[in-house]
Amino acid sequence: MRVDCVVIGAGVVGLAVARQLAQAGREVIVLEAAQGIGTGTSSRNSEVIHAGIYDASNSLKARLCVQGRQALYAYCERHAIAHRRCGKLIVATDAAQAQALQALHDKARANGVADLQFLSAAQVRALEPDLVCVAALLSPSTGIIDSHAFMLQLQADAEQAGAVFAFHSAVQGGKITTEGIALQVQGANEPLLARHMVNCAGLQAQQVAASLVGLAARNIPPLFYAKGNYFSFSGPAHFSHLVYPMPQAGGLGIHLTLDLAGRPRFGPDVQWVSSLDYSVDAGRKGAFQDQIRRYWPGVDAGSLQPDYAGIRPKLVAAGAPGADFQIDDQTQHGVAGLVNLFGIESPGLTAALAISDHVLRRL
Numbered sequence: 001m002r003v004d005c006v007v008i009g010a011g012v013v014g015l016a017v018a019r020q021l022a023q024a025g026r027e028v029i030v031l032e033a034a035q036g037i038g039t040g041t042s043s044r045n046s047e048v049i050h051a052g053i054y055d056a057s058n059s060l061k062a063r064l065c066v067q068g069r070q071a072l073y074a075y076c077e078r079h080a081i082a083h084r085r086c087g088k089l090i091v092a093t094d095a096a097q098a099q100a101l102q103a104l105h106d107k108a109r110a111n112g113v114a115d116l117q118f119l120s121a122a123q124v125r126a127l128e129p130d131l132v133c134v135a136a137l138l139s140p141s142t143g144i145i146d147s148h149a150f151m152l153q154l155q156a157d158a159e160q161a162g163a164v165f166a167f168h169s170a171v172q173g174g175k176i177t178t179e180g181i182a183l184q185v186q187g188a189n190e191p192l193l194a195r196h197m198v199n200c201a202g203l204q205a206q207q208v209a210a211s212l213v214g215l216a217a218r219n220i221p222p223l224f225y226a227k228g229n230y231f232s233f234s235g236p237a238h239f240s241h242l243v244y245p246m247p248q249a250g251g252l253g254i255h256l257t258l259d260l261a262g263r264p265r266f267g268p269d270v271q272w273v274s275s276l277d278y279s280v281d282a283g284r285k286g287a288f289q290d291q292i293r294r295y296w297p298g299v300d301a302g303s304l305q306p307d308y309a310g311i312r313p314k315l316v317a318a319g320a321p322g323a324d325f326q327i328d329d330q331t332q333h334g335v336a337g338l339v340n341l342f343g344i345e346s347p348g349l350t351a352a353l354a355i356s357d358h359v360l361r362r363l
Contacts, residue, residue: 001190001192002194003028003029003192004028004195005021005026005195005363006031006181006194006196006197007029007197007198008030008197008198008200008201009031009199009202010032010034010155011039011040011042012147012348012349012352013344013352014030014198015030015154015155016154016355017356017360018030018154018158018163019154019158019161019356020353020356020360021163021359021363022157022158022161022162027162028162029163029164029166029194030163030165030166031166031169032165032167032168032169033169033170033171033186034167034168035167037152038148040202041202041310041311042151042349044278044311045310046230046257046265046267046346047144047147047257048088048145048242048257048350049069049072049073049085049142050065050069050142050350051065051069051113051115051116051139051141052065052066052111052112052113053104053111053116054104054252055111055322055324056324057110059325060325060358061324061325063111064351064355067351067354068353069350069351071353072145072150072350072352075150075353076145076150081150082146082260083143084144085140085141085142086142086242087143087241088138088142088241088243089119089128089136089137089139089241089242089244090139090246091136091243092134092136093134094134098135100246101136101246104247108139113141115139115141116137117137118137119135121134121135127240128241129238130238130239131243131295131296132295132296132297142242144258144259145349146260154352169185169188170185171183171185171186171201171211172184172186173211173213174191174197174212175191176213176338180193180194180337181337194337196337197337197339198339199338202313202344203311205223205313205340205342206220206223206342209340209342212335212338215338216334219333219340222316224272224315225272225274225275225311225314226311226312226314226318226345227273227310228251228268228270229268229269229271229306230265230267230268230280230309230310231267231280231285231288231304231306232304232305233264233266233299233303234303235303237256239256239258239264242255244256248270251268251270252346254266254267254269254292255267256296265307266304267307268310269284269288269291276311278309278311279309280307280308280309285301288304289304312345313344315343323343324343325344326341326342327340327355327359328340329362329363337363339359339362339363341359
């Protein structure tokens with residue numbers, strides 16, 4: 001069987017790419033190893049619409065986050081997808097952190113985020129009386145979203161434009177040929193020959209790439225797993241904004257996020273692991289409590305309960321500076337029609353629509 005475009009992976013980025021390609025008039029088949037859409041990293045995150053504050057200026061992460069955030073809010077409005085532009089407070093709990101807020105503010109402005117506001121401790125208390133800090137940055141354009149509703153709408157758009165989804169269809173190998181990329185697919189009797197292939201397999205992206213005979217190993221980056229644990233909160237909590245500490249190595253710190261019903265949860269932390277284990281160790285509660293009490297001293301630790309975990313596909317090991325998104329086309333690896341997406345972690349959800357535009361331009 002021959003097809004114009006194969007998208008591997010039906011997480012939020014794969015869905016956005018499939019939609020974009022199909023709406024551009026391309027023939028699209030989406031191959032997903034799981035039983036449905038968004039079962040991996042896309043369903044195990046904070047469901048935050050990020051403003052574009054943290055990443056290096058001119059990086060793909062920064063550019064695509066800002067572009068994606070603008071596109072995502074418009075998409076949610078257009079399709080009545082539940083979301084809320086609730087805003088976020090990035091809090092400094094000591095003088096050194098207060099000084100670091102300026103650098104964060106400057107980085108955000110360089111990324112095109114022009115609406116950050118410096119707040120004093122008194123101004124923070126006026127917004128969130130239970131918070132304790134010496135200063136904060138308010139990000140009005142940060143929000144939250146029903147990520148599953150977003151993914152369902154992307155799937156519907158893609159299918160309406162002619163894309164076909166095949167679940168329980170893991171890619172088991174492939175070969176680069178002069179006619180395209182011949183893929184061995186779970187359950188298929190013969191190879192699927194794709195003129196174009198977009199590897200959006202997330203935590204399995206390196207595995208899929210390594211299975212392609214003819215793609216040099218030097219074009220496949222290493223993969224490291226950074227697990228992020230979340231704890232739910234069952235006690236009273238009166239917050240209307242997301243609350244983030246200053247960022248830490250490997251992540252953004254244990255922050256307070258809200259779901260669309262206003263219920264708080266805390267996380268993620270950063271736990272470097274060697275396997276895809278999504279269990280949450282209740283013994284981590286003490287560390288969570290210590291981190292949360294730096295900005296919310298009144299937190300009731302008895303109301304913290306292990307909830308869920310996600311795993312970020314990192315391209316660098318613990319202790320190394322964070323890596324950018326890696327989106328490689330023929331210019332990087334020499335294979336016509338192939339685009340590999342590696343290390344698509346946060347802010348991948350926010351950036352998904354912009355990533356799909358970027359991929360379309362590179363095919």
